Amino acid sequence: xxxxxxxxxxxxxxxxxxxxxxxxxxxxxxxxxxxxxxxxxxxxxxxxxxxxxxxxxxxxxxxxxxxxxxxxxxxxxxxxxxxxxxxxxxxxxxxxxxxxxxxxxxxxxxxxxxxxxxxxxxxxxxxxxxxxxxxxxxxxxxxxxxxxxxxxxxxxxxxxxxxxxxxxxxxxxxxxxxxxxxxxxxxxxxxxxxxxxxxxxxxxxxxxxxxxxxxxxxxxxxxxxxxxxxxxxxxxxxxxxxxxxxxxxxxxxxxxxxxxxxxxxxxxxxxxxxxxxxxxxxxxxxxxxxxxxxxxxxxxxxxxxxxxxxxxxxxxxxxxxxxxxxxxxxxxxxxxxxxxxxxxxxxxxxxxxxxxxxx
Amino acid sequence: xxxxxxxxxxxxxxxxxxxxxxxxxxxxxxxxxxxxxxxxxxxxxxxxxxxxxxxxxxxxxxxxxxxxxxxxxxxxxxxxxxxxxxxxxxxxxxxxxxxxxxxxxxxxxxxxxxxxxxxxxxxxxxxxxxxxxxxxxxxxxxxxxxxxxxxxxxxxxxxxxxxxxxxxxxxxxxxxxxxxxxxxxxxxxxxxxxxxxxxxxxxxxxxxxxxxxxxxxxxxxxxxxxxxxxxxxxxxxxxxxxxxxxxxxxxxxxxxxxxxxxxxxxxxxxxxxxxxxxxxxxxxxxxxxxxxxxxxxxxxxxxxxxxxxxxxxxxxxxxxxxxxxxxxxxxxxxx
Numbered sequence: 037x038x039x040x041x042x043x044x045x046x047x048x049x050x051x052x053x054x055x056x057x058x059x060x061x062x063x064x065x066x067x068x069x070x071x072x073x074x075x076x077x078x079x080x081x082x083x084x085x086x087x088x089x090x091x092x093x094x095x096x097x098x099x100x101x102x103x104x105x106x107x108x109x110x111x112x113x114x115x116x117x118x119x120x121x122x123x124x125x126x127x128x129x130x131x132x133x134x135x136x137x138x139x140x141x142x143x144x145x146x147x148x149x150x151x152x153x154x155x156x157x158x159x160x161x162x163x164x165x166x167x168x169x170x171x172x173x174x175x176x177x178x179x180x181x182x183x184x185x186x187x188x189x190x191x192x193x194x195x196x197x198x199x200x201x202x203x204x205x206x207x208x209x210x211x212x213x214x215x216x217x218x219x220x221x222x223x224x225x226x227x228x229x230x231x232x233x234x235x236x237x238x239x240x241x242x243x244x245x246x247x248x249x250x251x252x253x254x255x256x257x258x259x260x261x262x263x264x265x266x267x268x269x270x271x272x273x274x275x276x277x278x279x280x281x282x283x284x285x286x287x288x289x290x291x292x293x294x295x296x297x298x299x300x301x302x303x304x305x306x307x308x309x310x311x312x313x314x315x316x317x318x319x320x321x322x323x324x325x326x327x328x329x330x331x332x333x334x335x336x337x338x339x340x341x342x343x344x345x346x347x348x349x350x351x352x353x354x355x356x357x358x359x360x361x362x363x364x365x366x367x368x369x370x371x372x373x374x375x376x377x378x379x380x381x382x383x384x385x386x387x388x389x390x391x392x393x394x395x
Numbered sequence: 396x397x398x399x400x401x402x403x404x405x406x407x408x409x410x411x412x413x414x415x416x417x418x419x420x421x422x423x424x425x426x427x428x429x430x431x432x433x434x435x436x437x438x439x440x441x442x443x444x445x446x447x448x449x450x451x452x453x454x455x456x457x458x459x460x461x462x463x464x465x466x467x468x469x470x471x472x473x474x475x476x477x478x479x480x481x482x483x484x485x486x487x488x489x490x491x492x493x494x495x496x497x498x499x500x501x502x503x504x505x506x507x508x509x510x511x512x513x514x515x516x517x518x519x520x521x522x523x524x525x526x527x528x529x530x531x532x533x534x535x536x537x538x539x540x541x542x543x544x545x546x547x548x549x550x551x552x553x554x555x556x557x558x559x560x561x562x563x564x565x566x567x568x569x570x571x572x573x574x575x576x577x578x579x580x581x582x583x584x585x586x587x588x589x590x591x592x593x594x595x596x597x598x599x600x601x602x603x604x605x606x607x608x609x610x611x612x613x614x615x616x617x618x619x620x621x622x623x624x625x626x627x628x629x630x631x632x633x634x635x636x637x638x639x640x641x642x643x644x645x646x647x648x649x650x651x652x653x654x655x656x657x658x659x660x661x662x663x664x665x666x667x668x669x670x671x672x673x674x675x676x677x678x679x680x681x682x683x684x685x686x687x688x689x690x691x692x693x694x695x696x697x698x699x700x701x702x703x704x705x706x707x708x709x710x711x712x713x714x715x716x717x718x719x720x721x722x723x724x725x726x727x728x729x730x
Contacts, residue, residue: 118478151511160478163510167501173467174502177474177482184430184456184480207467214462369508370547372515372570375599375646 038267040255042244045288048263051316053324059263064331070111070262071326072340074103074319077127079344080136081293083352084143088297092356096143098293099124101260102224104318105287106194107131108265109222112273113192115157118182120175120193123164124224128194132158136351141358147369148361168229169195169202172221176208179217179282190276192220192269198229200246201237209250212282219282220272224259226291231304247284259287260318292317363389406588411581414556414589415445415521418563419483421592423453426481429567432459433468433485442487443523443582469495469520473502476518476572483567489524489576490533496541503572504547516572519563523579525617525667526714529707536704537616537668542574543644543677549573549598550644554619556587558642561596568595578617598643601651607637610724611655613678614665615641618715622665625720636724644674652678653686660691661727667714670698692730695723 039046048056059067081100087093099106102124110131113119119132126139133156142149142164150163162178165171175193182189199205200223212219223243227234240246247254257268265287272283290313294301301310326332367374367382374382409417423429431446437460440447450458461468465486472482486492499520506516526535543550549571553559559577566573604619605626614622619640626636637655641647656662662682664675679694697715705713 120474147509148511150509151513159513162474162477162514167497170470170497170501173470173498174474174477176467177471177476178478179474180459180471181475181478181480203464203466204470207462207464207470210464211462211467211471365511366508369510369512370505371549371646372507377599377646377649 038264038271040253040271042242042247042254042256042286045256045258046264046268047258047261048267049258049261049321049325051321053321053328055325055329058329063263064329066111066266067263067322068326068331070107070266071322071332073107073110073127073131074262074322075340076344076347077103077107077130078319079341080348080351081126083348084140085293085297087140087352093140093143094145095296095298097123097296099126101226101290101292101313101317103127104262104322105222105224105259105265105289108262108269109192109194112266112269113157114189116187117189117273118178118191119158119161120171120178120191121162121164122171122195122199123166124196125194129158129161132156132161134158136348137354137358140351140355144355146361147365169199169204171195172199172204172208175221176211176217176219179212179219180215182218183215188277190218190220190273192222192273194222194224196229197223197225197227197234197237197243198232199223200243206246206250209247209252209282209284213251216279216281218276218279220269220276221282221284222269223284223286224289225286226289228291228295228301228305230295230299231301242286244284244286252282252284254284254286256286256288259289260316260321262318262322289318290316406590408586409556409560409589410583410586411553411556411559411577412443412445412583414559415563415577416447417589417591418560418567419446419449420452422483422564422567423449423457428479429481429483430457430459430475431483431485432461432471434461434463434487436460436485441485443579445521446485465491465494466498469498469503472518472520473498473506473516476503476516477506477514481517481567483519483521486520486522488530488534489522489538490536492520492522495520499542499548499572499574500545504545507571508547515570517570519566519573519575521575521577523582524576525578525580526704526710527580527617532706535707535710537666537699539576539644540668540672540674543674545645547571548645550576551598552576552578552616552642552644554578554581554616554640554642556589558596558602558640560589560593562598562642564593565595565598569598573598576616580617581620584620599646599648600643601648602640602642603637603651603655604640605636605638607635607659609635609659610661610663610727611637611639611659612663612665612720612724613639613641613652613655615644616667618665618667621715621717622720624717625724628717628721629724634724634728641678647677647681649681649685652681656682656686657689660689661724662690663695663697663720663723663727665697665715665720667699669701670696671701673698692727695727697723
């Protein structure tokens with residue numbers, strides 16, 4: 037059991053990595069796997085930012101600070117569940133079988149990054165959603181399909197704290213309540229919507245409490261705490277799969293990065309606030325807890341980080357070596373069959389970009 | 396459960412709203428993935444009764460009264476469509492459709508494109524549109540041009556019961572998202588024969604409703620009826636008018652439009668929406684670029700005035716009448 041209220045943040049790990057409530061013996065393997073993913077994604081994210089700085093990637097939305105909540109999402113979703121992301125969900129997408137090079141390809145301006153592998157659980161997942169909050173109503177549609185088909189599956193959708201100001205958020209919670217949809221709305225409350233802090237988004241005491249108005253359950257969890265997030269998502273997804281209705285989870289985290297690589301958070305965020313947030317960050321916190329419990333050590337850490345470096349470098353090499361898509365792709369996937377009205381444009385595009393010869 | 400291989404029945408007389416209803420019944424019987432959703436569409440059968448009887452026939456899991464939120468209806472439809480359902484959503488009036496624009500532009504119309512074919516969005520949004528029924532404010536707009544510019548979104552407008560049935564069946568079968576605009580002024584204008592379980596019609600062809608040699612009258616939706624009446628008047632004056640129902644604004648059947656001008660050399664484009672930035676401009680530009688040497692007169696456009704659709708006391712004066720169409724056709728002949 038764990039605390040589930042909109043007003044008290046469920047936590048398992050103290051900031052210094054001390055356990056409030058130690059997991060049972062059967063839980064360590066999952067936490068270690070979670071830690072490995074978090075460390076991998078931390079390295080991946082750092083290198084992705086560097087790629088952007090050197091002109092090899094487009095504007096990139098960092099997931100620094102979101103590792104625990106997004107890893108927990110990936111660890112708790114079943115393959116036949118559905119994931120509807122916003123755009124800081126790299127860890128979840130990776131655990132759903134999206135390749136790291138595809139994540140780079142997407143932020144590198146190439147839609148093929150959204151063509152997830154056919155054999156991955158992510159194959160039916162929606163791609164990243166840039167217009168804020170618009171993925172929420174879509175997730176309600178996916179959940180309606182799951183319910184209509186009598187599936188024992190759940191739909192997990194993510195958004196940031198800024199998205200909770202949108203009508204989409206309220207419309208989604210509302211219909212999820214009325215229709216008892218198998219939908220989990222996971223808010224990554226990282227305290228910032230670009231430059232606007234959480235307190236300027238809503239006068240509500242918490243975001244989780246907004247569930248009450250929609251007639252669904254809502255609670256707050258420490259988003260920097262992997263075991264707490266696993267508790268929350270295990271509970272919520274299991275309920276949804278069993279037809280017990282929708283849940284809103286507010287995961288408390290902190291955006292340790294700029295909004296994107298095109299942003300400079302020093303314009304609006306105090307250095308002291310950022311420093312304080314680093315004391316609560318999820319990766320070191322879980323590492324300390326694992327070490328403290330005797331389930332991780334310096335040698336394992338060193339070996340794993342070396343492995344991560346190799347894996348990320350291979351993904352980068354693969355991304356950089358991928359030939360560009362044919363220009364005609366911009367038309368070829370627009371309709372199921374290219375309408376006659378577009379044939380002339382396609383012929384011109386092909387002529388201009390290949391000189392009439394197929395690449 | 397009906398088989399998907401029904402033979403067309405004998406044609407029976409139907410008006411347009413009955414044809415919508417029949418098409419929905421037949422599509423839902425033929426394909427379990429077809430679901431309908433919207434405001435007041437289940438128990439009430441829709442404010443125009445277009446969805447009457449569907450809830451009784453197919454149950455509330457496939458016929459869904461939604462909360463009153465058009466943006467939600469569109470987002471639900473996108474989500475369902477990406478996962479294999481074929482949602483047919485009703486927006487009660489076109490004046491309330493604007494909340495769906497973000498989902499249509501940013502998601503429905505580009506889902507296949509941005510996932511490079513992994514996901515698609517085979518949804519239909521139905522909406523009654525146009526003026527002439529003395530409706531409240533915001534119930535009489537014709538903003539089809541806003542939607543016709545969205546790449547990936549098909550825009551379809553029927554103008555008779557048979558085309559309503561055939562085009563709606565095709566729209567529901569179509570793997571692409573479709574905006575299906577129903578000209579409500581002619582919903583119950585006349586009952587004409589429609590084959591139940593009939594065949595779909597093509598979604599990218601204009602319909603030539605009347606063959607002629609002197610001038611081409613090009614229109615869609617409710618204005619087809621004023622246009623046909625204008626063709627009758629012109630005939631009385633010895634002028635042979637060809638009448639083209641564009642029916643599918645996107646993708647546009649340029650071939651038929653160019654062919655009719657090649658034949659007649661004169662074009663009058665008629666639509667209820669304002670002329671400025673209206674879809675008639677796209678057709679006029681097509682004729683100018685691809686049929687210039689066949690044109691014997693400037694292309695005429697007969698449209699609503701460049702103002703918001705007036706509240707009903709003045710709406711008739713805003714909508715193009717037969718007199719304006721006849722006068723424009725004669726100008727092309729006198730040029």
